[in-house]
Amino acid sequence: VGHVAAQVGGKGGGRPDMAQGGGNQPENLSAALDSVVGWVNSKLES
16 A cells, blocks of 8 residues: 555555555556555565
8 A cells, every 4th residue: 555655645544454555646556556566566576
């Protein structure tokens, strides 16, 4: 959540079983969501 929230001008948080995030740049949401696959792959490779 934090990865996407940072790209839309916000931040994420929550508990171990639930997360949420927000931001004030919703125009960046599409690109932020598109970046998730690459981010997940980089985490799996480390």
